[in-house]
Amino acid sequence: MSDAFPENLRYTAEHEWIDDASPATVGITANAAEALGDIVYLELPEVGAQLTAGDVFGEIESTKSVSELYAPVTGTVVEINQDAVDSPETVGSDPYGAGWLVKVDVTETGPTLSAEEYQASIGA
Amino acid sequence: MSEQTPDPTAAQTDGAPTTDAAAEGRRSPLHDEHVALGATLTNFGGWQMPLRYESDLAEHRAVRAAAGLFDLSHMGEIEVSGPQAAAALDYALVGNLSAVGVGRARYTMICADDGSVLDDLVVYRPAPESFSVVANAGNAERVLAELRDRVEGFDATVVDHSASTALIAVQGPRAAEIVVGLTAPEAADVVRDMKYYSGTFVEVAGVGTFVARTGYTGEDGFELFVPAEVAPEVWRTVLEAGRPLGLVPAGLSARDSLRLEAGMPLYGNELDETVTPYAAGLGRVVKLDKVADDGSPLDFVGRAALEARRHSAPARVLVGLKGLGRRPARSGHDVVLPGKDAPIGHVTSGAPSPTLGCPIAMAYVTPELSAEGTELAVDVRGRQEPFVVVPLRFYTRPQD
Structure with a gap:
């Protein structure tokens, strides 16, 4: 996968990505999507929900397993990707594009990794 | 993101994660084929086996619509042969194996003295004095040891062929067409006309193969037992x-997911040493009426315990559950009455059903809440999801 770890994004050790826009968009990495397999269920917080960096903000479930989603930053959810909730397979097929999860008004950043550091952390 | 529930097929062995890096264990004779096909490997029953090649869902749907090719070389193949092979198996297993015709197969179980299930098995009878016992990977060594122990005193021999045998399954509505097409012309009719749960020796793809019309997907299909050294060629x-x-x-x-839709139990999930065949709804495999040549009841391992349990209600019984919401229940989740906290059962297998489009599960529940249509709930990570009791077989293939 050539675009497995876009350089313009920051990453968490728990396999989320976040961009530097305002509000910031959050998703899961291609590596995580690949490991999950076919994604069948996605649960996201409501617009207005408060996220805390490092805390669980949703869950993502594939045919074989379920994982919790961890907030890379602290802030307020200003938009959720309802299309991805309705068609969770989008998260697997286009994790950095149509498969984004939430947009967050960031009040405080959390610990993140560069693309290179993230790759190193997963042994890619 | 962190994984909360490891893949259940891995969890039943040792809970090992499912990534390539963590896959350890014995390698199938088809290992290189799987790697070449880009499979994600997982540890299952002590073996490194393909979890998926590309997409679980696509593979599942291909088996329902056309056909799927499975490597089952992790299964154990144990031959019991000799003049008293049938009698030995009648004693060792709960089924009536001497009643199995030559060329036929039987689903049966090996139980402990207390009636608990040590493994569920398919036993083939390729020749009058030869049986092939196919055991689950994780139980194969135990089954082998038990069989060796139990046939003592009978004129029968136990030989483990697991390491030298590859097992390749072709499953799905197009399976017959595919296998027949690879059979020598003179044997094509034999294969085409094979009954479900039968097996015979024929050449497939030029290789001497024991072909059985058996499977674990709910579809028509064949299982090909081939020598390990030629398995890659047959697979390709x-x-x-x-x-x-x-x-x-x-x-x-x-x-x-295919076997779950078909309502078939998986050892380690629905079956283990804490349940009897009766609790699992599989009491039909226990043949208490098998008799010796002189008409006296035939003793077998577990008989006394199973006879005593036959009419007593088990504490929990196995049911099918169909989800009314979208969140699937998973193995280990508690079953409750809607709005209540006290568990009345537990989920043994659960997944989103690709064919039905809703969550399905198998669960052990108290008998009084096991009636079809009973509205229950499953505690899915702290939040209840509505489920209703349905027959265990969620999917039945269309008959042609």
Whole structure:
């Protein structure tokens, strides 16, 4: 996968990505999507929900397993990707594009990794 | 993101994660084929086996619509042969194996003295004095040891062929077309006309093969027992011949969702040493009426315990659950009455059903809440999801 770890994004050790826009968009990495397999269920917080960096903000479930989603930053959810909730397979097929999860008004950043550091952390 | 529930097929062995890096264990004779096909490997029953090649869902759907090719070489193949092979198995297993016709197969179980299930098995009888016992990978060594122990005193021999045997399954509505097409012309009719749960020796793809019309997917299909050293060639030949008909290689993930839809138990989930065949709704495999030549009841391991349990209600019984919401229940989740906290059962297998489009599960629940239509709930990570009791077989293939 050539675009497995876009350089313009920051990453968490728990396999989320976040961009530097305002509000910031959050998703899961291609590596995580690949490991999950076919994604069948996605649960996201409501617009207005408060996220805390490092805390669980949703869950993502594939045919074989379920994982919790961890907030890379602290802030307020200003938009959720309802299309991805309705068609969770989008998260697997286009994790950095149509498969984004939430947009967050960031009040405080959390610990993140560069693309290179993230790759190193997963042994890619 | 962190994984909360490891893949259940892995969890039943040692909970090992499912990534390539963590896959350890014995390698199938088809290992290189799987790697070449880009499979994600998982540890299952002490073996490194393909979890999926590309997509669980696509593989599942291919088996329902066309055909899937599975490597089952992790299963144990144990031969019991000799003049008293049938009698020995009548004693060792709960079924009536001496009543199995030559060329036929039987689903049966090996139980402990207390009636608990040590493994569920398919036993083939390729010749009058030869039986092939196919055991689950994780139980194969135990079954082998038990069989060796139990046939003592009978004129019968136990030989483990697991290491030298590869098992390749072709499953799905196009399976017969694919396998028949690879059979020598004079044997094509034999294979085409094979009954379900029968097996015979024929050449497939030029290799002497024990072909059985058995499977674990709810579809028509064949299982090919071939010598390990020629297995890669057979695998490639079948795959090449079947591709134009929609055959795809399919992993354990699809196998698990297929068997769940078909209502078939998985040892380690629905069956283990804490349940009897009766609790699992499989009392029919226990043949308490099997008799010796002189008409006296035939003793077998577990008989006394099973006879005593036959009419007493088990504490929990196995049911099918169909989800009314979208969140699937998973193995280990508590079953409750809607709005209540006290568990009245537990989920043994659960997944989103690709065919039905809703969550399905198998669960042990108290008998008084096991009636079809009973509204229950499953505690899915702290939040209740509504489920209703349905017959265990969620999917029945269309008959032609």
